[in-house]
Amino acid sequence: MAFESLQPKLLLLAAALLALFTMAAYTVYFERRISAWIQNRIGPNRVGPFGLLQPLADVLKLLFKEDIAPAAADRLLHRLAPMISVTAAVATIGVLPFAHNLILADVNIGILYILAITSLNVYGITLSGWASNSKYALLGGLRSSAQLISYEIAMGLAVLSVVVQSESLMTSQIVEAQAEIWNVLRNPLGFLIFLITAFAETNRLPFDLPEAEQELVAGYHTEYSSMKFGMFYVAEYMNVVLSSAVITTLFFGGYLVPFGHLFMSDLPAWARTGLEVLSFFGKTGFFVFVFIWVRWTIPRFKYNQLMRLGWVYLFPLAVLNLVLVALARMLF
């Protein structure tokens, strides 16, 4: 590929990165504001108008803190773990379609790429737990790795049911296949399973056992400080944003504008693209809100409940859903 044809991709890459970091930072801000709202508090409102500069202040504060690694820690892995987490989160944006033909790399295994890259997060968390050489961190890392891999199977099966409906692994094709009806209406059980596993995969409440404060202090990132702690934090919120984006792509028509077939063809190309980008980020923003809303509403599971839910209920349910969706596909 010549450099000229790569230039728009580079521009898109820069824009997507900027959008991801901004959204992650402001998800932190909105999480604090919304949690305050739910708990009848005020929340951060001092830095800038409505406290909107709070994320910037947080980052600056983290940068000027001392970076401590325990003397007994495995230095190399301790340093590597947060880098893996951030890399895995950032790399996911590669195959998300922001609008029609507005995608970094429309590879023919798009959804497999997403599953593969997000799985790398397990390494970051497990390594951080082990490398810290601290008991809380180790327990958090172990719990987390067991949790992430347990829910990955049900997640894979839910994705599989979407693939059956759209007959393609390309993310753009999956979106286009929902032009008539969104997958959430054709495949509600698959959506529910994917939503639950997405909560588990991002370590969010009600599945935040790897960092359960009352039991494990902070779990796998107990021994991290300064920006390295910030990296785990940013990676977690990036994963929330990205999970929302993937839910949007798989089940809520991605960039498709609701009732778009009625008026979209009359609009000029730039307006269509703009509307599609707005639609994509609007839906993603809604699911980010759902993530926050659920976190401050539902209490945490116990570990035995978590494991039973994953393996005894979600896994068979996901298999059943796959068979039903495939059967419907064969019959109609």
Place this chain on the structure above:
Amino acid sequence: MLEAYLPICLLLLVALGVAALMAGISEWIGPRRPNPRKLIPYESGMDPVGTARERYSVQFYLIAMLFIVFDVEVVLLYPWAVQVVELGWPVFWAVVLFLVVVMIGDWYCYKKGVFDWDREARQPRPPSEALSQEKALPVRETVET
């Protein structure tokens, strides 16, 4: 066809760069005033007991093994999922049969108690461990004298 992956390679490089930058800056800018107390693992303010390089519950290994087994089975279904209709009914029933076998495996693990993480907590303690009066009293006497 492989050209489509070029932006992904770029993205991976950029992602690694961003991560390295973030980790590097925190080590570079922040103050560095280490002392021995600061560098011990955090255990709620107590002096740490032993190391964290301990043995841990075998159930974690079991879950890891089951993940490999079941995830490979899920991955096997992707080529079928892309062309369900083209492959037709024989393959559909074959997949259903395959999934039934997989589910029997899951049910077997469930019955074996692999997913039962509070089994030990529910079981009554064996009588040898139970604190009986005859055993407890002599110990206390030796402590007092």
